[in-house]
Amino acid sequence: MNLKELMLTRRSIRKYTAEPVSGEMLEDIVKAAMLGANGKNLKPWSFIIVQDPETIAKLAFCRAGKAPMLATAKAAIVVVGDESVSDTCIEDCAAALTNMHLYAHSLGLGSCWLQCRLRPSDTEGISSEECVRQILGIPEGFLIQGMLAVGHPDQSPAPHDEAALPLEKIHREKW
Template sequence: MKSFAQLMHSRRSCRKFTQEKIDPEALSLVLNAALLSPSAKSRRSWHFVVVEDKNTLEKLADCKESGAALLKNAAVAVVVTANVAENDCWIEDCSIAALAMQLQAEDLGLGSCWVQVRNRGLNSGERAVDIVRGILNIPEGFDTLCILALGHKASELPLKNDDDAPWEQVHVGTF
């Protein structure tokens, strides 16, 4: 296990994956990280749809104009959705759960990339959330925040550099 500082330096958005499948135990650890993540008032209104079927991954890759094509080559996609009536903090809770999965994936040596779904869509005006709902039979009343692409990295990306940290955006005491 890496230290948290090492994990933050090494986690990068991975958009190119090998064809190697993810070990079921590793996938279970990634999902467990989400299930153990904090949620507002412990409501845990999030739900996760795990997609490994290549045909379904290809359909999901077309849910918006750009930024989703990488799903076609992912070993697994995890669709992060929530029952919005259960919790007004569903966006925050889903974001925390998604990040927990990405950090766990990185710790296991897997690559991941966040594919934004909420407030995205096609040039025709069709909403990405509705496209994903139709593909995966997600019930009405649920909204999808993102899809996480997961897989074995096709290449290693350089570590993040502390010099790139925008410390000018940190304000002490007042803005």
């Protein structure tokens, strides 16, 4: 598949089969994150690859209503940013997640972005970020942008339709 075909067929996958995902594949996905554009090339992100099913199950409680995709995910890749390194940390972490999501699809894997920043956890009064921080032992001061749930797809949503893109949002020369 060329890149455009990959982009058209990439969808958020929230249900995965029981087939394991190899450590090599997960590391490759993180390498794709590290190949992303980032402000001033300061690379303010770090990544935690979680494969322990018990930990993945705990992470599901880090979003209000529980994160349904983590019920079957074989891995979660958590994206942690250091805002003291770069003022584009949030954008850099988002670009990293985007790269991972698309690259996972190129490997035939399904994945879904799970937002943590600015979101509540399943426990009242505890933010999603705080919940992930406690479970994974992430020091105070680091931003927890979100995570990518990963597994072999157990659902196949329709590809995007290029003809249905909201082209009216394109302005030319002026707003």
